[in-house]
Amino acid sequence: xxxxxxxxxxxxxxxxxxxxxxxxxxxxxxxxxxxxxxxxxxxxxxxxxxxxxxxxxxxxxxxxxxxxxxxxxxxxxxxxxxxxxxxxxxxxxxxxxxxxxxxxxxxxxxxxxxxxxxxxxxxxxxxxxxxxxxxxxxxxxxxxxxxxxxxxxxxxxxxxxxxxxxxxxxxxxxxxxxxxxxxxxxxxxxxxxxxxxxxxxxxxxxxxxxxxxxxxxxxxxxxxxxxxxxxxxxxxxxxxxxxxxxxxxxxxxxxxxxxxxxxxxxxxxxxxxxxxxxxxxxxxxxxxxxxxxxxxxxxxxxxxxxxxxxxxxxxxxxxxxxxxxxxxxxxxxxxxxxxxxxxxxxxxxxxxxxxxxxxxxxxxxxxxxxxxxxxxxxxxxxxxxxxxxxxxxxxxxxxx
Numbered sequence: 038x039x040x041x042x043x044x045x046x047x048x049x050x051x052x053x054x055x056x057x058x059x060x061x062x063x064x065x066x067x068x069x070x071x072x073x074x075x076x077x078x079x080x081x082x083x084x085x086x087x088x089x090x091x092x093x094x095x096x097x098x099x100x101x102x103x104x105x106x107x108x109x110x111x112x113x114x115x116x117x118x119x120x121x122x123x124x125x126x127x128x129x130x131x132x133x134x135x136x137x138x139x140x141x142x143x144x145x146x147x148x149x150x151x152x153x154x155x156x157x158x159x160x161x162x163x164x165x166x167x168x169x170x171x172x173x174x175x176x177x178x179x180x181x182x183x184x185x186x187x188x189x190x191x192x193x194x195x196x197x198x199x200x201x202x203x204x205x206x207x208x209x210x211x212x213x214x215x216x217x218x219x220x221x222x223x224x225x226x227x228x229x230x231x232x233x234x235x236x237x238x239x240x241x242x243x244x245x246x247x248x249x250x251x252x253x254x255x256x257x258x259x260x261x262x263x264x265x266x267x268x269x270x271x272x273x274x275x276x277x278x279x280x281x282x283x284x285x286x287x288x289x290x291x292x293x294x295x296x297x298x299x300x301x302x303x304x305x306x307x308x309x310x311x312x313x314x315x316x317x318x319x320x321x322x323x324x325x326x327x328x329x330x331x332x333x334x335x336x337x338x339x340x341x342x343x344x345x346x347x348x349x350x351x352x353x354x355x356x357x358x359x360x361x362x363x364x365x366x367x368x369x370x371x372x373x374x375x376x377x378x379x380x381x382x383x384x385x386x387x388x389x390x391x392x393x394x395x396x397x398x399x400x401x402x403x404x405x406x407x408x409x410x411x412x413x414x415x416x417x418x419x420x421x422x423x424x425x426x427x428x429x430x431x432x433x434x435x436x437x
Contacts, residue, residue, distance in 0.1 A: 041139035042316035043434065044302040044309055045080065046225045046404030047072055051241045051392040054158035054294030059238040061159040061296070063229055065094075065101050068298035069109040069155055075227050076151075076300060077113070080314060085116035088147035091138050092123050093130025093154030095395035098166040100157060119151075125396075126325075128363060128424040130154050131299060132399025136323035136432055138303040143320075149308040153300035154397035163294060163395060170426070181275055181331050185425045186260035186286060187268045188333045189364035193285045195276065195332065196370055200285045203365040204253040207290035207389045209379070210362060214386025215246035222385055222412065225299075225404040243295050243392030256287035275331045290365040295392025299400035318407050321417070321433040322348035328427045334367040336429025337421035338374040344419070344431040352377070355433070356415035359402040361422040362387035371421065384409060398422070403432065410436040 049068050052060030060068070069092075076082060092106035107121030126133040131154030138152035156163075169176040176182070183191070193203065217223060218240065228239035261284040264272075269282045302314075309316055324343035328336030337360055345352060352375055360371050360382055368387070372379060385405060388398060399422055406418040414436075421431040 038143050039145050039305045041142040041303055041320045042306060042309060042437065043318040043320065043407060044304060044314045044316055045076060046301045046407050047075060047227050048225050048299035048401050048404055049229050049297045050226055050238045051243055051295040051297040051394055052238055053242050054296050054392065056159055058159045058296060059242055060157065060229060063237060065155045065157040065160065066105055066109050066112060068157070068229065069105060070113045071229055072227060072298055072300045073109060073113040073115065076302065080312065082312065085118055086308065086311060087119045087149050087151055089141065090119060090121040090151045091134040092121065093126065093134040093396040093399065094123055095125055095127050095130050095156055096161050096163055096166050097123055097125055099161045101155065101161050105155060126424065126428065126430065127426055128361065128393070128395050129399055129422045129428060129430040130396045131401065132403065132420055132422055132430050132432055135301055135303065135400055135403055139320040139323060142303055142305050149304035151300055152303055153298065153400045155298040156394035156396040157296045158294040159296050181271055183268050183271055183331055184260070184263055185333065186291070187263055187272060187282070188331065189286045189291060189366055190260055190282050190284045191272045191276070192332050192335060192370055193366040194279055194283045196366065198285065198366055198369060202369065203285055203290040204250060206365040206369060207253060208248055208250055210383065210386045210389040211245055211248040213384060214244050214390035217385035218244065222408065224408045241391050243293055244390055253289040256289045258284035259287050259291065260284055272331060286364050286366070290389060292363050292388035292393035295394045297394035297397050297401070299397045299404060301400055301403055316437045317411070318434045318436050321435050323432045324430070326429045328423065328429050330427030333425050333427040334363050334423040335370055336427060337361070337367065337371050337423040337431065340429030340431035341375060341419060341421045344433050348433050350433065355417050355419045356381065357384060357406060357409055357418040358382045359406045359418065359420045361398060361402065362389040363423065365389065367423050403434065406434060
């Protein structure tokens, strides 16, 4: 079978996902065309060699609707032979795009695929696409729908976590991300510029390097009111062994919405040779799974085990992990289930500190992992995400 290699990984900075964020004035398609131009110019890329663009987006309506993958390629002036498709696996969309690109290359159906994701919640709020899961009462009742924040608190309650543990993890995420930014370790970052070439944002905007435990401890629970409105009773009906749901997550220990985009170039060895590019990494394996939908954010470990089994590897073979920080409890559960110390996980911080552009996060994590494997001269890395809806996804890459 043809191997799938990663030739390049770039991303925008992450902007605050609200109307006062720096990227509010920048359309999602402009985030993409800026990265596409950078990729083309950086490698003098013959875009006619790209078979497809696979793009993740968790809220594909409005500014983000109508197959941005194809439209962005056309708007960048790329060869019209480049196809494009948009997909939605919620918070895992960007990583699903990378995995699908790898599958297309490994099957031999395509030789060169651009994968990535975009999300602009400042312009298109998360959930604006609606859907029966949360909005149709009959479907919500039959699927035991809970808002993700209630599920985060349910995981913390089931696992016996204390607020102090969640805040301490969040503080470490902020500290690691601040140290990484200061040291220039986010090497895949490309500034967002306006039409005159003036920089709009050149650093991740959500980071709060002055965060302290005192500040985190003073934040109020974010989902307590939602719980009182009936969602706690749904969780307790599913888990009757609990007396109550302890609402421990706050704005400080969950991932905040962010604007941003990311792209990776995936291809066969022959396609790279035609472009004169050396591969940076090889995609070893990937996996998706369904997970218990009420505690919906816990699927990362199951997907990880599946990806390891497919690759014939053990957890001890992996040098570095990028685990999506949807909430602190989900990462702490992953570490417990996989019997891992924190030293190899999210070594440059994560979405709690840096923000979460839902459709792009998975692709961002792939780029972050490649950069860090190269910087540390390590071999194997794994990206894992537990996403809403009760799903998990994982990808293993090997530095070349």
